Amino acid sequence: MTGICAGRAVAVTGAGRGLGRAHATALAAEGAAVVVNDLGVTADGSGASPGPAQQVVEEIEARGGRAVAHSGDITTTDGAASLVAAALDSFGRLDALVNNAGFLRDRMLVNLDEDGWDAVIRVHLKGHFLPLRHAAAHWRAEARAGRTPHARVVNTSSGAGLLGSVGQGNYSAAKAGILGLTLVAAAELGRYGVQVNAIAPAARTRMTEQTFAETMAAPAEGEFDTMAPGNVSPLVVWLASAASDGVTGRVFEAEAGRITVMEGWRRGPTADKGGRWTPAEAGEHARKLLAAAGDPHPVYGAR
Structure with missing residues (x-):
């Protein structure tokens, strides 16, 4: 097959439904051989x-x-290692990893138990780290053997990770952690020919269908379905391809027909005494700095 991913092998986690399925089929349509990972679990x-x-x-x-x-x-060492092995055994190579797997266990913080916290952190954050770690080890070995790859990693964060989301403390924390992991991986792995980026998609999936059903009507026949998972996949395909050369350590929001480069935390107004503040001085200057700063974006679901 031809396309911008022709000759490349890509592993996609959580690819049995929703965004992962859309990514896998879009990658294949552009010529990639795809490892379709999915446990086939329910939404929780x-x-x-x-x-x-x-x-x-x-x-x-x-x-x-x-x-x-x-x-x-x-989310296990053996499972993540076998994902990389599946690509190498089936296709003789691994060129890109799309980390997408996840589920929800939403609760307000006072009702969120330890199991609900651990489960979501495990599947989202640990489920990104372990495949990334094993893929990176393979690519490092390739680079050290003189076969520097044009490798790509696309991680999946969320607006909840960027801004927070009421009732999703566990999910928001995991998705924010993925952003930090993305930045560190991009800085560490560039020397081995690996580019690492993240997306924050908005689409109708099992995890979001109830939310979108409550806030927006389904598209009429023939209208552009703004919440279709496939709207996000073209950006993922490009990031997984060699055509994205030079793009690393970046975060993109993707929704409907819109792509936004997220600029993250940047230093804003600053005051420097040159010595230690008293608490009263620190508070006085903090208020002045806040007055000079822009207002933060609201947390999703906040009133």
Whole structure:
């Protein structure tokens, strides 16, 4: 197959449904061989089934593409290592990793128990770290052997990670952690030919369908479906391709037909006494600095 990802092999986690499925099929349409990872769990992470991943593989193959299913748990060392091995065993290479897997266990903070916190941090944050760590080890070995790759990692954050979201303290913390991980990985892995970026997508998936159903009407027949997961995938495909050369350590919001480069934390108004403040002085100058600073964006769901 031809396309901007022709000859490349890409692993996509959580690719059995929603955004992951859209990314996997879009990558295959642009010529990539795809490892379709999915545990086949429910929206809250319970249960498991190989069906969703296999269905996406069959869809890709029916269109003339190449794909293989992977049902390993990428939040474990063995599962993440086997994801990389699946690409190497099936396609002889791994050129890009799209970290997408996740689920929700929403609660207000006073009702959020430790299990709900740990589960969401595990699947989102640890589920990004472990595949990234094992893919990076492979690419480092390739670079040290004189075969420097044109490798790409696309991590999946969220508006909740950028701004916070009421009722999603665990999810917001995990998605914010992914942004920090992205920046560090981009700085550390560039010497090995690896570019690392993140997206903050907005689309209708199992995790968001109730929210969007409550806030916006479904598109009429023939209208542009602004919340379709496939709207996000073209950016992911480009970031996973060699065509994105030179783009690393960046975060993009992607929604409908809009792409935004997020500029993150930047130093704003500053005061420097040259010595230690008293508490009263610190408070006085903090208020002056706040008056000179812009207003923060509101947390999603805040009133």
